[in-house]
Amino acid sequence: MCLDKTINKRLGYIDVIKGLCMLLVLVDHSGIYLPPMLDYVEVPSFFIISGFLYKNTSFKDILQKKALRLVLPYFFFAFLYAIPFLLTIKEETDFFSFKVIVWFFLYPSNSPLWFLKTLFWVFIIYKLLLLIVERNSNKWMQRILFAALILIFALIGKYIDIKSPLLLATGIPQAIVVIPLFAIGHFMAKNRVFEGLRKWSFKRGFFIFLLVVLWCVYSRSNIRLHIAEYHVDIISFYTASISAFVALALILLNIKSEIPLSWFGRNSLYILGLHLPIITVLNVCGVNEKWILLFITTIILFPLVYVVKRYFPFLSLRKETRCKIFK
Numbered sequence: 629m630c631l632d633k634t635i636n637k638r639l640g641y642i643d644v645i646k647g648l649c650m651l652l653v654l655v656d657h658s659g660i661y662l663p664p665m666l667d668y669v670e671v672p673s674f675f676i677i678s679g680f681l682y683k684n685t686s687f688k689d690i691l692q693k694k695a696l697r698l699v700l701p702y703f704f705f706a707f708l709y710a711i712p713f714l715l716t717i718k719e720e721t722d723f724f725s726f727k728v729i730v731w732f733f734l735y736p737s738n739s740p741l742w743f744l745k746t747l748f749w750v751f752i753i754y755k756l757l758l759l760i761v762e763r764n765s766n767k768w769m770q771r772i773l774f775a776a777l778i779l780i781f782a783l784i785g786k787y788i789d790i791k792s793p794l795l796l797a798t799g800i801p802q803a804i805v806v807i808p809l810f811a812i813g814h815f816m817a818k819n820r821v822f823e824g825l826r827k828w829s830f831k832r833g834f835f836i837f838l839l840v841v842l843w844c845v846y847s848r849s850n851i852r853l854h855i856a857e858y859h860v861d862i863i864s865f866y867t868a869s870i871s872a873f874v875a876l877a878l879i880l881l882n883i884k885s886e887i888p889l890s891w892f893g894r895n896s897l898y899i900l901g902l903h904l905p906i907i908t909v910l911n912v913c914g915v916n917e918k919w920i921l922l923f924i925t926t927i928i929l930f931p932l933v934y935v936v937k938r939y940f941p942f943l944s945l946r947k948e949t950r951c952k953i954f955k
Contacts, residue, residue, distance in 0.1 A: 641880040642677055646893030648876070649673045653740070654903055658922040665847035665868070669876070671743065672853070672869035674896075675806040678747060679754075679813025687755050694751045701943050702744040705901030709738035709908075740900050742854045745799030750810050753803060774811075781807040785862050801856050805865075812870055822881055832878055839875035843868050897943070898933045906932070 652670040656662050662670070761774045785805035795801055816822070825832045846868035849859035858865055892899060906925045915921050937944060 640883040640885060640890065641877060642680065643890040643893035644880050644883050644887060645673055645873070645876050646677060646896050647889035647891065648893075650892040650896045650899050651889065654899070654925060655922060657740070657904060657907060658925065659918045660922065664850045665844060665872075667851045668843065668847045668865070668868040669872045672806070672809055673873045673876070674743065675747070675750065675809040676813035676816075676870070676873045678750065679810035679815075680817045682751075682754070682810070682814045682817070684755075684758060687759065690751055690755050694748050696942075698744045698748040698751075701897060701901060702741050702748075704940070704943060705738055706741055708901070709905045738901065738904050739854065740904055742799060742802070743900065746802040746806065746853075749798070749800050749803035750807060753807060754810055754814075757807075778808050778811045781805075782862060782866065796855060802853055805856065805858075805862070806853070808866060809869055813873075816874075822877060825878060826881055836875050836878050839871040839878070842871040843875060846871070895933050895937075898936055899929055902929060902932055902936065 649670055652662065652666055656670060757774065757777050760777070761770045764770055764773060781804055785808075825835070846860070846864040848864070851858050851860065851865060860868075903925055906928050907921060910921055910924060915924060
């Protein structure tokens with residue numbers, strides 16, 4: 629299957645969409661009410677963007693890189709959040725017992741980290757699907773088989789109710805449901821669907837209007853991806869999520885330079901891992917007014933992200949850092 633190479637330079641509108649979604653996560657976790665329709669932007673867009681930026685390399689390469697880019701930060705931020713708990717707990721507990729270690733890493737108190745586990749499995753499963761498809765040399769058969777496999781995952785997400793806490797903790801059930809979103813993102817990048825719509829025109833405006841209507845119509849209820857709870861049918865979930873992302877992409881398509889939201893997009897990994905510990909500490913200190921909590925959390929994130937990037941460079945996987953790790 630012929631696939632695009634990695635997008636080497638950052639796409640301004642992608643960073644802005646990521647920044648907007650990350651800001652919505654901050655608002656949500658600060659306890660501020662968000663309309664149900666924004667649930668279909670907040671997290672699903674990250675999976676679509678991950679597919680949009682996907683590079684099809686060897687299975688070994690993907691496994692190695694995603695373990696470093698997703699699993700390593702998962703453990704780092706899970707442990708970082710647990711330090712205050714370990715220092716203040718009074719009961720005598722064997723922290724090095726197998727049961728405690730498994731509980732600690734499968735159910736981290738830093739709950740937004742579920743996204744990293746799920747995204748790791750999305751990359752692995754998606755690559756396995758591509759390997760199955762690429763065994764057939766006929767390109768049309770590849771496309772038909774791939775579409776069929778993605779449809780199977782969508783149907784599994786619709787008809788199989790997986791509520792096992794242990795299985796949910798792995799992130800695999802959530803990954804099964806979002807695989808079609810990842811595939812749509814990859815399809816859009818591969819076929820350069822936005823390239824012909826860069827100029828403002830009636831056609832672009834009409835598409836945006838149509839997509840916003842679809843988004844509003846199909847986003848009737850809240851969704852909770854982290855525990856695989858969907859209060860709408862799976863078709864509505866996909867339609868609303870994809871419509872929301874494409875509408876935002878078309879609106880923001882011409883952004884090339886950085887704007888304040890771009891910072892949140894570029895640093896989404898750090899914000900994901902750091903914001904809940906900040907909110908928790910502020911709650912303990914008596915800061916409970918939601919908008920003040922959001923404001924202070926956002927202000928603290930700027931220097932804290934800088935410190936983590938400065939003193940823990942392995943989390944960003946810069947080229948020089950990656951070379952040292954692989955040595």
